Amino acid sequence: MIQFRLLAAVALLACLLIAPAGAQDSRSDKLILTGGLSQIEGAAGGGLVPWALIGGYGTEDQWGASAFYTHANSGDYGLNVGGVLVGINDRVELSLARQEFDTADVGAALGLGRGFAFQQTIFGIKVKLLGDAVLEQDSWMPQLALGVQHKRNDSGAVLRTLGARSDTGTDVYLSATKLYLAPSVLLNGTVRLTKANQLGLLGFGGDRRNAYQPQFEASAALLLKRNLAIGIEYRSKPDNLRFAREQDWFDGFITWAPSKNLALTLAYVRLGDVASIDDQRATYLSIQVGF
Amino acid sequence: MRRMFWLLVLLSAGLIQNARAESPTFSAFGGEAGLVRIMDDLMLTLLKDPRTEPFFRDTDQAHVKKMLVEQLCALLDGGCTYTGLNMQTAHEGMGVKREHFNALIENLQVAMDRNRVPFRAQNKLLAKLAPMHRDIVEKELPAEEALPDEI
Numbered sequence: 541m542i543q544f545r546l547l548a549a550v551a552l553l554a555c556l557l558i559a560p561a562g563a564q565d566s567r568s569d570k571l572i573l574t575g576g577l578s579q580i581e582g583a584a585g586g587g588l589v590p591w592a593l594i595g596g597y598g599t600e601d602q603w604g605a606s607a608f609y610t611h612a613n614s615g616d617y618g619l620n621v622g623g624v625l626v627g628i629n630d631r632v633e634l635s636l637a638r639q640e641f642d643t644a645d646v647g648a649a650l651g652l653g654r655g656f657a658f659q660q661t662i663f664g665i666k667v668k669l670l671g672d673a674v675l676e677q678d679s680w681m682p683q684l685a686l687g688v689q690h691k692r693n694d695s696g697a698v699l700r701t702l703g704a705r706s707d708t709g710t711d712v713y714l715s716a717t718k719l720y721l722a723p724s725v726l727l728n729g730t731v732r733l734t735k736a737n738q739l740g741l742l743g744f745g746g747d748r749r750n751a752y753q754p755q756f757e758a759s760a761a762l763l764l765k766r767n768l769a770i771g772i773e774y775r776s777k778p779d780n781l782r783f784a785r786e787q788d789w790f791d792g793f794i795t796w797a798p799s800k801n802l803a804l805t806l807a808y809v810r811l812g813d814v815a816s817i818d819d820q821r822a823t824y825l826s827i828q829v830g831f
Numbered sequence: 832m833r834r835m836f837w838l839l840v841l842l843s844a845g846l847i848q849n850a851r852a853e854s855p856t857f858s859a860f861g862g863e864a865g866l867v868r869i870m871d872d873l874m875l876t877l878l879k880d881p882r883t884e885p886f887f888r889d890t891d892q893a894h895v896k897k898m899l900v901e902q903l904c905a906l907l908d909g910g911c912t913y914t915g916l917n918m919q920t921a922h923e924g925m926g927v928k929r930e931h932f933n934a935l936i937e938n939l940q941v942a943m944d945r946n947r948v949p950f951r952a953q954n955k956l957l958a959k960l961a962p963m964h965r966d967i968v969e970k971e972l973p974a975e976e977a978l979p980d981e982i
Contacts, residue, residue, distance in 0.1 A: 569882070569930030571937065599929040630929075675932075677958040721958035724951060765950055766940060 568597035568604065568831045572766055572800050574674050574719070575627065578608035578828045581662050581689050581739065582623035582637025585715075586759040587793050587807050587824060588775045591728045592685035592717035594668055595635070596627030597800060597831050603628055606830030614822035617814060618642040625664070633687075635664035641741040646817055652698060658741045660693040666715075673717045673726075682718035682727075689713070691740040703781045704743025705750045709736050713757075724764075726771070730757040737780050738814060746780030753778050767797040787812025791824065803828040854908035859952035860943075863911070866903050870896040872942040882934040886925060906959045918966035925969070932964050 576593040579585030584595030584606075596604020604627040612619040623637030640659045647656035666687035673683035689711040693699060696707035713732040720727065732755045735745045745751075755778065761771030775789040793807035807824035814820045853862065860866055874892055877883040887895065904911035915921065936957065943953045 569933050571933055599933065601928065602930065675961040675964045677961040679962075721954045721961065724954050763950075763954070 568800055569599045569602060570597040570604065570630070571674065573769065573795070573797055573803065575604060575606065575830060577795060577803055577805055578606060578610070578623065578625070578826065580610060580612075580619075580621055580639075581664065581691075582608075582621075582625060582635040583664050583666055583687060583689070584625065584627070584633060584635075586728065586761070586771060586773050587791055587805060587826065588773045588789055588809070589728060589730050589757040589759045590666065590687055590689075590713060590715055591673075591730075591759065592668065592671075592683040592715040593673055594627040594630050594633045594666065594685070595625045595830070596633075598627050598630055600630050602630075604630075604831060606828055608826060608828040610824065610826040612809065612822045612824040614811065614814070614820040616646055616817050616820060617644060617822075619822075623662075631668050633664070633666040635662075635666075637662045637664070639739065639741060641738075643815065646815060650702075650816065656698075658693065658695050658698075660691050660740050662740075663690045663692075664688065671716075671718075673719050677721050680718070682716040685715050685717075687713045687715065691736065691744070693740055693743055699743035702742060703747035703783055704737055705745035705747075706735075707743055709734070709740050709744030711736060724762060726759070726761040726763070726769075728757075728759040731755070732757060734778060735780065737778065738786060742781060742784075742815060747782045749778070749780045761795075768795070770794045784816040785813045793824075801829055801831055803830070853910075856952050856955045857904070857907040857909040859949055860903075860907060860909075860956070861946065861948075863900065863904055863909060865946060865948075866900045866909075867896075869939075869942045869946045869948070870899045870903075872945050873899070873939055876938040876941055877935065880934060880938055882931055883938060886927070886931065903956065907956060918963050922967045922969075927967050927969055929964070929968050932968050936960070 575595050575597050576584035576591045577586060579590050580588055583590035584593050585591040596606050598604030607624045610621040620640045621637055623635060625633055625635035627633050638661050640657050642657045643652060644655060648654040666685050669684040669686055671681050671683040691709050693707040699707050711732055711734040713730050715728060715730040717728040733752045734755055735752055737743050737746060755776045757775040759771060759773045761769045763769050771793050773791045777786045777788055779786045789809060789811055791807045791809040793805055795803055795805045797803040805826040809822045809824050811820040811822060874896055877887050898915035901911050902913045905913045
């Protein structure tokens with residue numbers, strides 16, 4: 541836990557130090573916020589949903605990078621996520637994220653021990669296929685990207701007692717994203733093939749179902765200013781485990797970017813039932829630094 | 832029938848009225864005088880920004896500003912006719928990259944802010960300017976195409 545926070549802090553600090561150097565070198569030439577935020581699994585996106593945008597501020601012949609730390613708390617549970625990503629030539633995005641799901645008192649009720657934490661590492665790659673979300677304003681055609689998220693959960697033995705079939709899983713998703721400048725709206729739709737239970741924090745596949753299923757995810761954001769946006773998101777979820785029902789997620793968010801190198805996001809997320817506890821609602825705070 | 836006739840007259844009158852009225856977005860820019868001020872500010876920031884300065888340093892800046900005012904006025908339905916070069920000809924061989932194009936947009940946003948153009952109106956203009964990247968930004972030829980044909 542402490543180690544995790546330290547790692548996240550070091551990554552953020554490193555980015556803050558590198559970012560001004562990057563800016564001086566004018567290696568941050570995407571327009572503000574057009575590298576997206578950091579979604580909960582580490583890809584460039586909204587809060588919950590990966591977008592087709594390539595993260596970081598690098599344009600076609602540049603590299604960009606960003607790091608983020610996200611904390612969500614529902615009262616019953618806590619979730620900490622930290623990660624980094626590199627955007628290469630505005631074409632390929634490589635990301636690495638670490639999630640820590642703190643079960644607090646619920647851990648004791650489930651027989652895992654009070655404060656038991658599920659942890660997983662997520663390796664992501666995303667490739668822009670075609671289209672341009674930002675500049676092609678005379679066309680409705682969105683930017684399309686194909687992504688993979690490979691997840692490795694640390695708690696294999698525990699996951700199997702809960703009914704999960706595996707402690708590793710790989711999601712594949714296709715995202716379509718478009719900024720419609722005239723109405724100042726950004727829309728995203730994502731289809732994901734996954735077996736992950738609660739992102740993979742409760743393992744992959746289960747005793748109820750153990751097959752890849754398509755899930756649908758969407759984001760809509762309204763730009764209020766160049767550096768201020770509000771939005772809503774939806775993410776459907778599989779329901780593979782007998783011991784606990786899993787439900788679709790919704791969120792409402794507000795993002796403020798005081799500079800191109802810093803974005804702060806506050807969200808309210810409806811998680812539904814999580815690991816046997818009903819109707820979880822969480823506040824979500826995320827800080828992203830990037831160049 | 833007669834009612835229909837009067838309805839048509841009213842409708843056409845409305846349409847003509849509408850066509851003559853200044854477009855609301857053009858008004859939000861302060862009309863042509865507003866565009867002149869914005870282009871004055873834009874040119875200053877373009878010359879201060881190391882990413883854009885090389886493209887404007889040795890140009891006839893007064894002429895570039897005049898052409899920009901005309902072009903933006905025409906784009907905003909302000910009743911102007913753009914008399915300058917088309918975008919492809921105007922930027923041929925300059926080596927404009929996406930990063931330079933974005934840098935100009937950023938500087939234009941600053942200039943519009945400074946002249947209190949509302950955010951929504953700014954975006955309506957940018958939506959019309961953005962697709963011009965296809966004619967302005969130089970495309971890198973794929974390696975195969977750059978090579979001479981084999982005989």
